[in-house]
Amino acid sequence: MQRHDPGRATAAALAAFLLLGGCGSATGTPAGPAPEATAGPAAAAAPAAPPAPAREPSPADTRLLERAEQILISRCMDGRGFPYAVTEAPDDTARSFPYGVDDIEWARAHGYGGRDQRAAAQAREADPNQRYFRGLSASGRAAARTALMGSTPVGLSATAPTGMTITASAEGCIADAERTLYGDLATWFRVKVVTMNLGPVREARVHEDGQYAQAVGQWAACMRAAGRPYANPDASRQAAARFGESMPPAEADAAEAELAVVEATCAAGTPLARVSQALDHTYGERLRAQHQEEIALRWRLQNGALPKARQVSEKHSSEQHDTAPNSRPSGGSHA
Template identity: 65%
Template sequence: MIGTQWTTGRSGPAVALVAALALASLASLTGCGAGGGAGHGAGRGPRPDAGHAARLAAAPAVEPTTAQARTLARAEQILISRCMVGRGFAYAVTGTAPESEERRVFPYAVDDVEWARAHGYGGRADRADAEARLADPNQRYFRGLSPARRAAARTALMGASPVGLSATTPTGMTLTASAEGCTAGAQRELYGDLPGWFRVKVITMNLRPVRESLVHEDPKYARAVGAWAACMREAGRPYASPDASRQAAATLTEGLPADRAEATETALAVTEATCATGTELARVSRALDRAHGEEVRSRFRDEIALRQRFQNAALPTAERVVRQYPDEDGPSGRSGAPSDTSGENHG
């Protein structure tokens, strides 16, 4: 989450900035932010105009399409870039990669044998993601800055400190962010009521852990895991839970060459999936996930509807921002491989 920090975190300015940039191209729901006029580099943007509440109330409470979500994410990146350039830093407008089959999430157990045979536990995708983060133009740019310039860039992007915005997740964790900086300025320009957007975003983006916790705590899931564990023991994999199986995969592959690590991971994932589908675990997990998902959505239906209204009310602004931005292949480039304007040599 861009600009969001936990007071117990261990990250210093350089680490925090790299973490922020690693996630800067995610959809707008993942960008938790700070304040400041994104278009002009100001520290504190204007308060919501008088018509904002009316536009928000009139917006439909329907989930934006994938294309609309990408428009919101791209507009936020463009506004951040404008603001950072106004403050003397480069910032490339990066895209958001579509979800791929390789990056499926299995919160209860891998339960697709063919997927496991092709992808193991997804370790190859994780390694590709790590390489992509290292190659990210913004990360390369910030790594090349001197410590003083990097700290200044962090402040420009995320504000001086995580103060001004605060919200509590459904799991009880309090998240805070700065009410200043280019990230928050971009979000303020899009969504108008930054504290309101921050709160509803923090709540709705943390609903999955609530649902998954309810499934893991359900006695039906525990019984299904018991049957799965018996199957695993018979296959020579004495793991008490899918979590234990996943941890074993990490231990077994540590230090191995990439091809052997992939083969070892895949073999264990295939056994896990075979036992999940050969017992009631796959069926029970899916049924419980649906049931508890409906329960959680019902409990937080007002917050979900408000998030959707925020997003739909922001779409006209986002579409205008994206239309005004030069084409990726136009004379201005893709916002470009960033280059510092301070005259430093970054190697």
């Protein structure tokens, strides 16, 4: 599947679930309904007004939907003989810098995020579902994957804006949970694939833009003057990643932060930060306009699923309260 395919080895079979677990927000708003027609025969013959603009789900709404999906998956897996812990997604405070780090203070504190990534990896290692799947035999893992994801990734198919066709199973506990929440599973899969992949397309278009290339050239000149002869931000990031191969973690983190600060200083001191942000906005608006129907439909499906999600979550909380001593621990990932 596409670029957010986490969960190798045991969790490789969960990659489709993990890919589709994230929610890409969009800020575009579809056009509003047409003015009401006046009463009379002409009005009766007029076409129906389009539906009201969809409301973008709030972060709290999104968390509720994710939690309800986890609960439904857990119930389904329990019914098929596999324990599955309902885990809480960690607070995602990580920042993404697809065009080069341009925040000097963030760079000073986080470098390129290497320390944060190690902490996230440790959280995944401690996740109860990860531990359970790792402890199964090969045949047990295969059976659990089938219960979770279906036997083969067929039944659902959608073409992402990247041009890649993404498929998944219409069977298994993931599909059952999403069908329960959203009703039309095929439609939900399609709009989720499309909207989740708008970000990669936007970033690719910025990287291909001549204005970005020109700004990177000016940034590279600044880096050379600072004794860091890297042709582009990807090259400096790759250099930072190699620090850990020859240094203890603390030294690698310090060296990474030092390089990231130089990169951010050059990004802020040349047109790179300004140009990349402007291009990101421009291409983002174009993509949102191009895919406004899919965005609006996704929001409608999510909003329509909220009552069911509240019901599922409240029932689960009540059951957990009644059996608190035996409740399962929370973890940081789905697999």
